[in-house]
Every structure is written in C-alpha cells, then in structure tokens.
Amino acid sequence: MRFKEEELAALRRLDQGALFLAIVQFVGGGIFAVAGCLMAIGTSAAFAASVSSGVVGCLTTVLALAMAAVVITQGIFLIRSRGTLNGIDGADPGSLERVAAAIESIRRYFVLEVVIAVVMVLLAAIGLVGAGPQSFGPPGSLPIRGL
Amino acid sequence: MSRFGSYDASGGTWRPREGAGATGGGPSVGVAFDGELARSLARLAQWLRIAAVAGPSAALLQLVAQVIALLVRRDRIPHSGMQAQLLGMACGGLIALGISVALAVLLHGAAGSLRRAVAEAEVDAPAQFVAGVGRLRVYFLLKATLGTLALLAACCLVVLLLLLMPHALVANPFGSMRP
Structure with missing residues (x-):
C-alpha cells in the first residue's frame, strides 16, 4: 500500500495551486525584468544628476534584475514540482520517490523565498542610503512632489 | 520502521506492520x-519555518527603513505632505506586514503538520501530511491571488504615472520627477 486516495487528492490540489502561483511568478518576474531594464536606461541620467543617485540607481537596477531571475527560478521550481506530481498514481511503484522529488522542488522554492526576503531588506537599506541629503539633487526636488 | 510499517526503498514497496491497516479497525495507514x-518532508518543514520568520521580519524592516528615509528627508517636504506620506506609508506598511504575518502563520502551521507527519510517535501521520499539504496549497493560492492583485495595482500605477508625467518618469527615474 502506498498512497491513500485523500493523500493523492491533497497532492493533486497542491499541484493546481503550484500551477497558479507559477504563472503569477513568471508574469511578476517578467515585470521585474522590464523594470530593471528601464532603470538601467535611467541610471545614466541619474549619474548626470549626482553620483550618489547614480550609485543608488545602479544598485536598484542590479537588485531588480536579480529579483527577476530569482522570481522566475521560483516559478521553474514550482513547474518542476508540478511535473513530478502530475498524473501521480497510488499504484505507481515510484510514487514515493516522485513525491519526494516534488517536495524537494518546493523546498528550493522556499529557499529562494528567504533569498527574496533578504533582497527586500537590501532594497529598503538602499532606499535608506538614497534618502541621504545629497541623494535627490537640489533641495525641493523630491521625486514624489510632482504628484 | 514507523509504527505503521516500513518502506523498502530497494523494492519500492510498503510493508505494513502486523495489525496495522485500513481494515480491521486499526489506525488508518496511508x-x-x-x-x-x-x-x-523534514527539510521542507525546516525551510518553511525559516521563511515564516524571514517574511514578516523583512516587511517590518522595510516599514522601519521607509519611515526613517521619510524622516531624513522631512526638511524637503511641506508639513501637510509629510503627514500624508507618513500616514500612507504607515497604512501600506502595516497592510504588508499583516499579509506577511498571515502567510507566516500558514507556513508555520504547514511546517508543524509536516514535522508531526514524519515524527515516529505520531499516530495520525497521514492526516497530518494531508493537513500540511492543504495549508501549503492555501499559502500558494493566497500568494498567487495577492500577487495578481499587486500586479494589477502596479500596472494601474504605471499607467497613471505615464499619463501624469511621462517625460519625468522616463528621463530621470532616480532623480527629480517634477515635470
């Protein structure tokens, strides 16, 4: 005896959730990549304004592109786990190994989730550095004042 | 060997222990x-716990960093604008913190269930496995739904910014965005 029907049903439902999240991860990763490219274009203008805002722009661009890579890799791990769980059968002799492989992919997803949390803290720290008195050009030129 | 039986990795077969089984009134064996x-499962549970701690910590640090950044720049912001920004930042940060705490609670619950499922002395290991996988599924669905909403909100914001000040956004995104 290997898997009971309720365990297989739970794994199949997890499979659907992983697919939904993987699609969102790919779209989000694509948006991060586009945003990173746009930031890279704007970095030269930021350097022209001041060196510190240029450095902040460079760091933000690198982190945005890194985020894109990590988010897309997370989606790949979810798709891989889904591919392992897809069509799982309780009578399959290798079902335990397949579930173990899927769980390993999900674990890697959460390892990258921790990496993302660290990157978000770094982004916040860069924002903090960028908030210094020399970072936003002459007084009165706060970015959000235009709103 | 667990209390329900053992798994023969070489043959890929599950051998139930004598007297345990879905039939005969014994504990349900999955x-x-x-x-x-x-x-x-144990490694996954460990990383779920780490992620459950890392998410809210990052949200809290982000909120603190944003507030500090705003306070550092307070001399460049009119008093009324400062209050509005602080209020908006606090609300946004607290919502993000609340969401990450809710996700962390789900992750922590899933980690606990999966850890109990692999515990040697656990009687209802299959039920704990199903509960852990179910919580993980809810986490995936919640995160995907929130991600979809965040993507929609980001798209709306970008369209709004492009309509209001297109040249400032494209020309100098890290400097002055004043048209």
Whole structure:
C-alpha cells in the first residue's frame, strides 16, 4: 500500500495551486525584468544628476534584475514540482520517490523565498542610503512632489 | 520502521506492520513517512519555518527603513505632505506586514503538520501530511491571488504615472520627477 486516495487528492490540489502561483511568478518576474531594464536606461541620467543617485540607481537596477531571475527560478521550481506530481498514481511503484522529488522542488522554492526576503531588506537599506541629503539633487526636488 | 510499517526503498514497496491497516479497525495507514520522503518532508518543514520568520521580519524592516528615509528627508517636504506620506506609508506598511504575518502563520502551521507527519510517535501521520499539504496549497493560492492583485495595482500605477508625467518618469527615474 502506498498512497491513500485523500493523500493523492491533497497532492493533486497542491499541484493546481503550484500551477497558479507559477504563472503569477513568471508574469511578476517578467515585470521585474522590464523594470530593471528601464532603470538601467535611467541610471545614466541619474549619474548626470549626482553620483550618489547614480550609485543608488545602479544598485536598484542590479537588485531588480536579480529579483527577476530569482522570481522566475521560483516559478521553474514550482513547474518542476508540478511535473513530478502530475498524473501521480497510488499504484505507481515510484510514487514515493516522485513525491519526494516534488517536495524537494518546493523546498528550493522556499529557499529562494528567504533569498527574496533578504533582497527586500537590501532594497529598503538602499532606499535608506538614497534618502541621504545629497541623494535627490537640489533641495525641493523630491521625486514624489510632482504628484 | 514507523509504527505503521516500513518502506523498502530497494523494492519500492510498503510493508505494513502486523495489525496495522485500513481494515480491521486499526489506525488508518496511508504512506510510510520514512526514508527519502521523510527526509524531504523534514527539510521542507525546516525551510518553511525559516521563511515564516524571514517574511514578516523583512516587511517590518522595510516599514522601519521607509519611515526613517521619510524622516531624513522631512526638511524637503511641506508639513501637510509629510503627514500624508507618513500616514500612507504607515497604512501600506502595516497592510504588508499583516499579509506577511498571515502567510507566516500558514507556513508555520504547514511546517508543524509536516514535522508531526514524519515524527515516529505520531499516530495520525497521514492526516497530518494531508493537513500540511492543504495549508501549503492555501499559502500558494493566497500568494498567487495577492500577487495578481499587486500586479494589477502596479500596472494601474504605471499607467497613471505615464499619463501624469511621462517625460519625468522616463528621463530621470532616480532623480527629480517634477515635470
């Protein structure tokens, strides 16, 4: 005896959730990549304004592109786990190994989730550095004042 | 060997222990959570706990960093604008913190269930496995739904910014955005 029907049903439902999240991860990763490219274009203008805002722009661009890579890799791990769980059968002799492989992919997803949390803290720290008195050009030129 | 039986990795077969089984009134036997599967589940539970701590911590640090950044620049912001920004930042940060705490609670619950599923002395290991996988599924669905909403909100914001001040956004995104 290997898997009971309720365990297989739970794994199949997890499979659907992983697919939904993987699609969102790919779209989000694509948006991060586009945003990173746009930031890279704007970095030269930021350097022209001041060196510190240029450095902040460079760091933000690198982190945005890194985020894109990590988010897309997370989606790949979810798709891989889904591919392992897809069509799982309780009578399959290798079902335990397949579930173990899927769980390993999900674990890697959460390892990258921790990496993302660290990157978000770094982004916040860069924002903090960028908030210094020399970072936003002459007084009165706060970015959000235009709103 | 668990209290329900053992899994023969070489033959890929599950041997129930004598007297345990779905029939005969004994405990319900599902899968043997030992061997590679148990190790994978234990490692996953460990990383779920780490992620459950890291998410809210990052949200809290982000909120603190944003507030500090705003306070550092306070001399460049009119008093009324400062209050509005602080209020908006506090609300946004607290919502993000609340969401990450809710996700962390789900992750922590899933980690606990999976850890209990691989525990040797656990009677209802299959039920704990199903509960852990179910919580993980809810986490995935919640995160995907929130991600979809965040993507929609980001798209709306970008369209709004492009309509209001297109040249400032494209020309100098890190400097002055004043048209």
